[in-house]
Amino acid sequence: xxxxxxxxxxxxxxxxxxxxxxxxxxxxxxxxxxxxxxxxxxxxxxxxxxxxxxxxxxxxxxxxxxxxxxxxxxxxxxxxxxxxxxxxxxxxxxxxxxxxxxxxxxxxxxxxxxxxxxxxxxxxxxxxxxxxxxxxxxxxxxxxxxxxxxxxxxxxxxxxxxxxxxxxxxxxxxxxxxxxxxxxxxxxxxxxxxxxxxxxxxxxxxxxxxxxxxxxxxxxxxxxxxxxxxxxxxxxxxxxxxxxxxxxxxxxxxxxxxxxxxxxxxxxxxxxxxxxxxxxxxxxxxxxxxxxxxxxxxxxxxxxxxxxxxxxxxxx
Amino acid sequence: xxxxxxxxxxxxxxxxxxxxxxxxxxxxxxxxxxxxxxxxxxxxxxxxxxxxxxxxxxxxxxxxxxxxxxxxxxxxxxxxxxxxxxxxxxxxxxxxxxxxxxxxxxxxxxxxxxxxxxxxxxxxxxxxxxxxxxxxxxxxxxxxxxxxxxxxxxxxxxxxxxxxxxxxxxxxxxxxxxxxxxxxxxxxxxxxxxxxxxxxxxxxxxxxxxxxxxxxxxxxxxxxxxxxxxxxxxxxxxxxxxxxxxxxxxxxxxxxxxxxxxxxxxxxxxxxxxxxxxxxxxxxxxxxxxxxxxxxxxxxxxxxxxxxxxxxxxxxxxxxxxxxxxxxxxxxxxxxxxxxxxxxxxxxxxxxxxxxxxxxxxxxxxxxxxxxxxxxxxxxxxxxxxxxxxxxxxxxxxxxxxxxxxxxxxxxxxxxxxxxxxxxxxxxxxxxxxxxxxxxxxxxxxxxxxxxxxxxxxxxxxxxxxxxxxxxxxxxxxxxxxxxxxxxxxxxxxxxxxxxxxxxxxxxxxxxxxxxxxxxxxxxxxxxxxxxxxxxxxxxxxxxxxxxxxxxxxxxxxxxxxxxxxxxxxxxxxxxxxxxxxxxxxxxxxxxxxxxxxxxxxxxxxxxxxxxxxxxxxxxxxxxxxxxxxxxxxxxxxxxxxxxxxxxxxxxxxxxxxxxxxxxxxxx
Ligand SMILES: Nc1ncnc2c1ncn2[C@@H]1O[C@H](COP(=O)(O)OP(=O)(O)OP(=O)(O)O)[C@@H](O)[C@H]1O
Ligand code: SF4
Ligand code: SF4
Ligand SMILES: [Mg+2]
Numbered sequence: 001x002x003x004x005x006x007x008x009x010x011x012x013x014x015x016x017x018x019x020x021x022x023x024x025x026x027x028x029x030x031x032x033x034x035x036x037x038x039x040x041x042x043x044x045x046x047x048x049x050x051x052x053x054x055x056x057x058x059x060x061x062x063x064x065x066x067x068x069x070x071x072x073x074x075x076x077x078x079x080x081x082x083x084x085x086x087x088x089x090x091x092x093x094x095x096x097x098x099x100x101x102x103x104x105x106x107x108x109x110x111x112x113x114x115x116x117x118x119x120x121x122x123x124x125x126x127x128x129x130x131x132x133x134x135x136x137x138x139x140x141x142x143x144x145x146x147x148x149x150x151x152x153x154x155x156x157x158x159x160x161x162x163x164x165x166x167x168x169x170x171x172x173x174x175x176x177x178x179x180x181x182x183x184x185x186x187x188x189x190x191x192x193x194x195x196x197x198x199x200x201x202x203x204x205x206x207x208x209x210x211x212x213x214x215x216x217x218x219x220x221x222x223x224x225x226x227x228x229x230x231x232x233x234x235x236x237x238x239x240x241x242x243x244x245x246x247x248x249x250x251x252x253x254x255x256x257x258x259x260x261x262x263x264x265x266x267x268x269x270x271x272x273x274x275x276x277x278x279x280x281x282x283x284x285x286x287x288x289x290x291x292x293x294x295x296x297x298x299x300x301x302x303x304x305x306x307x308x309x310x311x312x313x314x315x316x
Numbered sequence: 317x318x319x320x321x322x323x324x325x326x327x328x329x330x331x332x333x334x335x336x337x338x339x340x341x342x343x344x345x346x347x348x349x350x351x352x353x354x355x356x357x358x359x360x361x362x363x364x365x366x367x368x369x370x371x372x373x374x375x376x377x378x379x380x381x382x383x384x385x386x387x388x389x390x391x392x393x394x395x396x397x398x399x400x401x402x403x404x405x406x407x408x409x410x411x412x413x414x415x416x417x418x419x420x421x422x423x424x425x426x427x428x429x430x431x432x433x434x435x436x437x438x439x440x441x442x443x444x445x446x447x448x449x450x451x452x453x454x455x456x457x458x459x460x461x462x463x464x465x466x467x468x469x470x471x472x473x474x475x476x477x478x479x480x481x482x483x484x485x486x487x488x489x490x491x492x493x494x495x496x497x498x499x500x501x502x503x504x505x506x507x508x509x510x511x512x513x514x515x516x517x518x519x520x521x522x523x524x525x526x527x528x529x530x531x532x533x534x535x536x537x538x539x540x541x542x543x544x545x546x547x548x549x550x551x552x553x554x555x556x557x558x559x560x561x562x563x564x565x566x567x568x569x570x571x572x573x574x575x576x577x578x579x580x581x582x583x584x585x586x587x588x589x590x591x592x593x594x595x596x597x598x599x600x601x602x603x604x605x606x607x608x609x610x611x612x613x614x615x616x617x618x619x620x621x622x623x624x625x626x627x628x629x630x631x632x633x634x635x636x637x638x639x640x641x642x643x644x645x646x647x648x649x650x651x652x653x654x655x656x657x658x659x660x661x662x663x664x665x666x667x668x669x670x671x672x673x674x675x676x677x678x679x680x681x682x683x684x685x686x687x688x689x690x691x692x693x694x695x696x697x698x699x700x701x702x703x704x705x706x707x708x709x710x711x712x713x714x715x716x717x718x719x720x721x722x723x724x725x726x727x728x729x730x731x732x733x734x735x736x737x738x739x740x741x742x743x744x745x746x747x748x749x750x751x752x753x754x755x756x757x758x759x760x761x762x763x764x765x766x767x768x769x770x771x772x773x774x775x776x777x778x779x780x781x782x783x784x785x786x787x788x789x790x791x792x793x794x795x796x797x798x799x800x801x802x803x804x805x806x807x808x809x810x811x812x813x814x815x816x817x818x819x820x821x822x823x824x825x826x827x828x829x830x831x832x833x834x835x836x837x838x839x840x841x842x843x844x845x846x847x848x849x850x851x852x853x854x855x856x857x858x859x860x861x862x863x864x865x866x867x868x869x870x871x872x873x874x875x876x877x878x879x880x881x882x883x884x885x886x887x888x889x890x891x892x893x894x895x896x897x898x899x900x901x902x903x904x905x906x907x908x909x910x911x912x913x914x915x916x917x918x919x920x921x922x923x924x925x926x927x928x929x930x931x932x933x934x935x936x937x938x939x940x941x942x943x944x945x946x947x948x949x950x951x952x953x954x955x956x957x958x959x960x961x962x963x964x965x966x967x968x969x970x971x972x973x974x975x976x977x978x979x980x981x982x983x984x
Contacts, residue, residue, distance in 0.1 A: 206377065212419040215372055216484065217406035217436050220398070226432075230423040306423055306468040 002299070009295045016287040017069070021062050024276050030054055065280070074281035077270075084281045088263070090167045092285065095255070095262035097171060098181055099247055106186035107193060107240060111233065114197025118232070119224065121202055130198065136191035141250055145184045145257045152180060167261035181258045185250060189243045196239045197232065204232040234305050241297030245290050319347035320492050320524050321371050321409075326384035328366055328375060329594070338595030340366050340379065342548045346526075350491065353518060353525040355539035355556065357532060357571070359591060359844045360815070363548040364528045365414075368494045371526065372405055389491065407437040410485035414497040416477040420469035426453075427465035430484055437488030452483040456513060459932065474708070475506035475931060482510070486517065492524040499534055501841075503707040503871055508915040508925040511537050530844060532575060533917030536560055537925070544568045547591045547602040550621060554628020556921045562642060564624055564635040566607045569642055574849035576874035578916050581897065583650050583878050586850035590814060601632070609634050609641065648853075651860040653700040653881040659865040660719070660833050665692040665728035667711070667718050667889070686937050687726050689714050689889035696882075698832070701859065701866040703880030703897065705873060705912065711889035712869040716835045719867070720754045732833060750780045753826035757838035759818035763810040769796070769821055770806040776829040792828070799824040799854055816847030820854065827858060833865045840875060852879055873916050877901055882969075885909045887944050888937040895970030904966045904981045906974055907950045942975065950976060 032048035074084035117126040153161030252264035270278035373393025413419040453461035499507040544552040552565040570587040589606040600615040668687035721741035793803035840848040893906040914926035
């Protein structure tokens with residue numbers, strides 16, 4: 001079962017890589033026409049293609065690209081001829097830093113608030129946090145980002161509103177610049193997870209086994225921690241995974257708004273420069289992260305949920 | 317002796333959407349003495365569960381105590397602190413829930429859940445808990461208690477889960493036990509075993525019990541006194557014998573008449589109408605709209621509970637007339653099949669769920685697991701009803717699915733009329749699809765909640781007959797009329813129908829296709845007895861008027877008897893016996909048929925079940941010999957394990973598959 005999941009995950013990434021490659025392939029023009037722009041003709045184009053290895057068959061080039069990617073080598077970028085791995089490496093680190101900070105604060109907070117609002121359903125705490133969450137979910141990130149910048153950096157001047165640190169700087173230099181992006185990113189995510197945990201807690205607390213525990217004389221907090229929460233939080237794992245997947249998209253907007261040197265902004269830049277090798281590389285990395293996160297979530301649920309666990313152990 | 321449970325004048329209600337308080341329980345008194353067992357019966361929604369839970373001082377979310385008190389052993393349960401309630405609940409007063417599968421916490425092992433009950437309610441030192449858990453599990457006769465401790469709830473069968481729930485209730489050494497439908501949904505054999513166990517335990521420990529059930533057979537077996545509830549009121553109360561044999565309330569009579577009897581092949585009589593919704597009972601007798609004896613007085617004045625001659629109480633103005641009417645109501649004889657051409661033929665059907673593993677597939681090997689269903693050859697005449705019986709897991713639904721083309725057979729053929737049917741639904745032509753219709757156990761799962769009744773019925777009419785516009789609507793209304801629902805139901809959604817009405821819509825949809833063969837999979841198991849009687853009546857009507865061929869699957873033998881012309885008994889996917897209904901129920905029987913028949917509980921305090929075989933769950937059929945070898949109370953020896961038993965025929969049309977000779981079969 002475990003092996004099968006891993007295998008399926010690998011297959012998914014492989015198929016995605018083909019799609020990415022083929023997608024770029026069918027676009028009119030190639031890395032050289034993009035790079036050379038108006039001069040893309042005659043000898044110049046020929047030389048460039050020669051240098052980039054674009055004259056070989058698509059299958060050959062895919063094989064080169066894919067086997068390089070497995071080793072972490074994405075080739076060189078079209079303009080500037082720098083190693084993509086090096087370019088991407090720092091950006092990836094920065095994006096991860098942003099995501100991890102948002103998750104580290106957002107997930108525990110969301111679970112805590114979700115449980116509290118679920119248990120105190122329709123009481124003032126619930127009303128306050130639930131409606132705040134709905135509100136946070138509905139406003140787009142660029143709006144909340146702009147408002148926060150306006151309040152905290154323009155009016156109050158507490159935090160920098162824009163990131164000026166360069167991509168390769170050590171992590172410590174990103175503080176406190178990273179605080180506002182983390183808040184914006186964390187807010188929507190927290191709201192999503194909170195809503196989900198809340199409804200899951202409500203459902204479980206109204207369920208028959210909780211009623212049975214009450215009628216068995218189990219003290220309230222025991223019911224909550226032993227009987228209800230393990231069951232209520234299982235579905236949260238997959239929601240967290242989905243949220244992370246969403247985060248990959250949200251990151252792009254936030255990085256652009258805050259001028260944050262992450263993968264998202266690099267992607268946007270690469271697209272506007274028509275730097276296809278870089279676009280391909282980032283797309284593949286994002287897809288791999290996506291598959292990896294969902295796979296981890298599935299495996300965790302499988303391990304923590306006794307129903308699925310026996311299933312997995314007994315074989316499919 | 318003073319009462320252990322003393323509920324006085326209790327009323328419970330909720331605030332409806334219109335802001336009115338609607339009563340779910342109305343001024344109920346219930347006293348249970350130590351060691352006594354009282355049964356609570358009534359249709360779904362009559363307030364049985366609410367009353368039982370109120371005895372624990374517990375009300376479901378949304379419900380409120382309006383009046384009265386519930387005293388347990390001198391403590392008023394509605395006036396206690398949370399801590400005090402936690403001490404009593406699960407300790408001196410324990411509950412066994414209806415659905416143990418859902419009442420056990422899925423993420424905790426059985427051992428942990430029982431251990432928790434001990435920790436909370438037992439005086440035993442903690443180091444003896446583990447041993448006590450095993451002892452309790454053994455006490456409820458679970459096989460291999462040491463292994464069960466480490467299991468999760470989903471790894472047990474329904475009967476085993478129910479036993480765990482009983483063990484959990486016993487952990488606190490309770491003085492009184494509340495049981496909310498503890499055996500509903502279990503196999504007859506399992507049910508009979510669990511009831512015997514409860515009887516023994518109650519007698520052993522002198523426990524009081526309140527037994528909630530709509531199954532009068534179970535009540536007859538365990539209770540000394542019965543309380544009949546209707547629309548949140550007590551309408552009749554008395555000794556089990558009096559209530560079941562000489563009921564003096566018209567509702568109780570109707571309820572009894574709607575139960576199919578094993579020793580009687582008449583159709584049960586349906587109680588027309590349905591109970592008023594909470595708060596809608598009006599000023600008079602709540603039963604007035606459905607009562608055959610109703611007078612003007614009944615509609616204007618609410619009858620009070622009064623002492624009856626038999627020593628109980630009854631709420632009716634006309635008990636004398638009711639007493640005279642008792643036993644006068646006799647059910648109609650069902651339509652019987654009188655021979656005809658073959659409509660459906662199953663020839664050597666074998667069905668396997670086991671998928672060969674990848675490696676085996678590559679090597680061209682099959683699986684070595686014996687097929688779930690094997691060697692089924694039956695032919696059914698046009699207009700005939702074949703009853704298919706057997707315990708859960710015996711493959712009844714599997715066979716129906718294969719006939720309907722939802723599951724491919726591993727071997728064999730299905731022939732309908734004179735056409736051999738392609739295995740899978742995708743390969744059947746519209747005519748063949750129309751010909752065979754399947755009705756499921758649970759209408760909630762089979763009716764799309766967002767489609768109106770009209771949408772549901774129009775689908776097959778459009779698909780098979782190409783009807784449109786006004787014709788379509790008229791035809792839908794006509795079909796609805798046939799299942800005795802008016803045209804005003806056309807625009808309702810399934811959520812606006814009662815359980816019985818939903819099932820009728822499901823039946824109407826099947827008949828809209830104009831089928832020749834209708835496959836009924838436990839179509840009445842989710843319904844109240846009174847509604848069940850109405851559905852049986854309807855199926856019988858359609859059989860008479862349309863000449864439909866049925867395969868009727870049910871685990872309730874009395875229901876099967878009422879409707880079937882012929883009965884096939886299935887064990888582990890293999891046929892044990894097949895014959896005319898009377899031959900199977902009365903003539904020589906296969907040992908397994910005997911076990912099934914013996915376990916049936918009759919609503920008669922004088923009848924006792926015979927439990928011939930253990931109710932263990934078998935996971936897979938044996939590789940050779942008789943499928944029943946592991947549980948058979950009359951096993952002959954080696955030969956049953958190695959040789960497939962031969963078909964023997966005591967009479968024309970009656971076949972039994974067993975190594976025991978016909979002469980010896982009925983000698984025990
Ligand atoms: N939480 C609730 N809020 C409002 N009404 C409720 C609630 N629980 C039950 N009811 C109503 O109270 C009435 C009695 O319900 P109860 O569950 O006690 O019936 P029952 O006799 O046990 O039925 P069943 O045989 O289906 O278990 C029904 O009309 C039901 O709709
Ligand atoms: S009081 Fe009247 S309506 Fe009610 S049960 Fe008796 S006879 Fe029927
Ligand atoms: S063949 Fe043997 S095991 Fe099977 S039913 Fe007959 S006696 Fe029992
Ligand atoms: Mg109930």
